[in-house]
Amino acid sequence: MSVRLRFAPSNTGFLHMGNARTALFNYLYTRHHKGTFILRIEDTDLERSKPEYTDAILEAMDWMGMEADEGPFFQTKRTDIYKEKVEELLASGNAYKCFATKEELEERRQKAMESGGDLSAASRIWRDRDDHPEGQPFVVRFKSPLEGDLTIDDMVQGEVTVSATELDDFIILRSDGTPTYNFTVVVDDILMEVTHIVRGDDHLNNAFRQLPVYLALGAKPPRFGHVALVAGLSKRKGSTSVPEYRALGYLREAVNNYLARLGWSHGDQEIFSMEELIEYFDFDHVGKSASQFDIKKFQWVNAEWMKRLEPAVLAERWLPFLAEAGLPAPSVDSPEFARLTEIAEALSGRAKTLVEMTEKGAFFFTDSVEYDEKAASKWLVQKYADAFDELHTRLSALEDWTTENIEAIYRDLVEKYELGLKHFAQPTRVCLTGSTSSPGVFETVALCGRERVLERLAAGVERMKAAE
Template identity: 75%
Template structure:
């Protein structure tokens, strides 16, 4: 049997990180088994569905590297198919028209509540009525005839064997009075038509699965294998970003997003970092846990920082350039070299942009405390010599800059920090940077000399 899975988001918002993990699990399972990954957009919520969200979902999935083999399919374009299936079930006596008003249903529901009766059966007023008894020109819904006795069992890939009594099922609506089909019906119709073999989704859908099982049978299809994955705890709008585009905008790499999401509930020994190829090779449901995973931003940042170190500097630089441009910084030919140095000091591309701005702009602000401590008048003469030597260099390289600094230390009998720290304050505005020789080189001859001279002027003023 060839594996066929589907990811079926609604286009009522951006791709949530929890849904992204569901998509990823489906994608990995399909690729691991040389199967088919299908994308279906469940867009029947006409009030909230928007094309911009569809575009955003497709863009996020493409960015993550999850290309669908089939689709996207849209449910709104399949309405005739759903109504045809409703008519088939009505004709076979597997569904029925219900003419009960909301008031009638609420009254019966209250009676069931008060008497301790079966809430699953309060709406079955019209279940056994002959069609000849149906009123004319009166609104109705179509309900599915759920089994009244016996048990239903799912052998779930994650949850194991789960059984419920048929008495827990209600005759749920499959077609509303306005002619629109409902979720629990359309998903089964689509899964049957698309020959889905495995339904992998959040465990909040486990109850729906028992409603859907009899529908598969009514449509003459074998139910798929289910895998209900525990939800991810700790994701909420109140706590910040929840969608893939938001984390992408914060400077997280797609490798880190895929890596971190895959590890939320799945493991492969003690390994923490996985490429997409490794995820595809190792992913299975034997190591997907039953417990909810906790979204941990600090762990996510760590994974991202590790992937920033794993990428080749040139590749990292290409990913980084849009963030530099967005910040209004000048992208120069040393961006890859700067990336190689600064990735050790940042967890995201946004943080790396903030910490690296002095390489790409002359608009720097010096910390007053650092200026007071290191741009002292007593260093002025030695620093003047340093600037002269640097300005006279024939070739601007880290090695030549290194030689100049060390010769100045010998000439003035001063420790390197007495040159290095003032240099950092002049060039970066504070005392934190990569190695001082590398920093001077990467800032560039023209900018470095200009900033050192500006700092020297401060020293000379203080020496007077």
């Protein structure tokens, strides 16, 4: 039997990183077993559900590379189906109309609390009554079992058992005619032939409410897998959604890689391509305990992926960040893109995100740089003026502007002036970048371009001559 899994987010916000991990686990398990990945939007919260959130969820999933085989399906378009199933349960005696008011229910719960009685019994006032008052509002409740145990062989949590006495007769249809979550998801999962349900362990209690509904509707319950939640994800601690991390310059490969490793492992391996994740993923190595979101580890994974991407691919991913910063962003098919690719390759090992790479690489594109005064005071000093005057002259005369030829000039001057290479490299970096941090100095000079280098070196020499 082919596996069929679904990801069913509510469109009441952007795709949270915790939900993105749930989606990824569903997707990886489906692809590993060559099954069907279904997307369902649970949009029954009419006040908070918004089309723009739906679009954002779809865009985020597309960016992460999780394409649905079926859907998206929207629950608001399936209301008639749910009502049919409610009538089916009423007809079979597995559900009943409840005419109790909120006040009556609250009074019974209060008395049960005071006496130490069964709180769930308060919901069963109308369970075995047929003296229905005409014209009165009512809800429809599901008849939960009153005795015995319910057991789930969970793919993550193992065997979990709950006594039927812990269940209440929960509402499946509200008095305004709208169905409830614990009912609609069961109906949808049956009709969509879902074989496995993978979700956060905050839904484990719901599973025991839902299990009898499957049986009452004549369906075989799916396999459940309740994954421990991710700790450390909160807006108070920073970004929490996939679009936010995308805007901060994180790569999709790193997002997928890091999220997959939150709770799952494959030996000691840390870096995984999507193809490797699909090949290796299964629930045998998903832990029961919560994982801790670690931004430093996430940054490390992203930095690793920046080094692993092909330079041209990294350069293309970099374009929107350059454009947003007001820096040149040449099209992929333009002659200038080749230089951008070289710059991206030079910076790939020196930045953790594309935003950081933009900040560190801005000097390659700007007309001027602002000196870090501490660095300038240390390196743009008089004792280097003559050597850099000659460096400027030699570079001005250089016909073939290559890294190799530039290095040869530097090596020659290092020997002539009997200075260590850093005494040429660091002042050069300050002149070109404003600081002492850059890729290799010869590569940096080559990529900055003749005109920009000569202009900045000339300014640096003037600063050196004027220094006391």
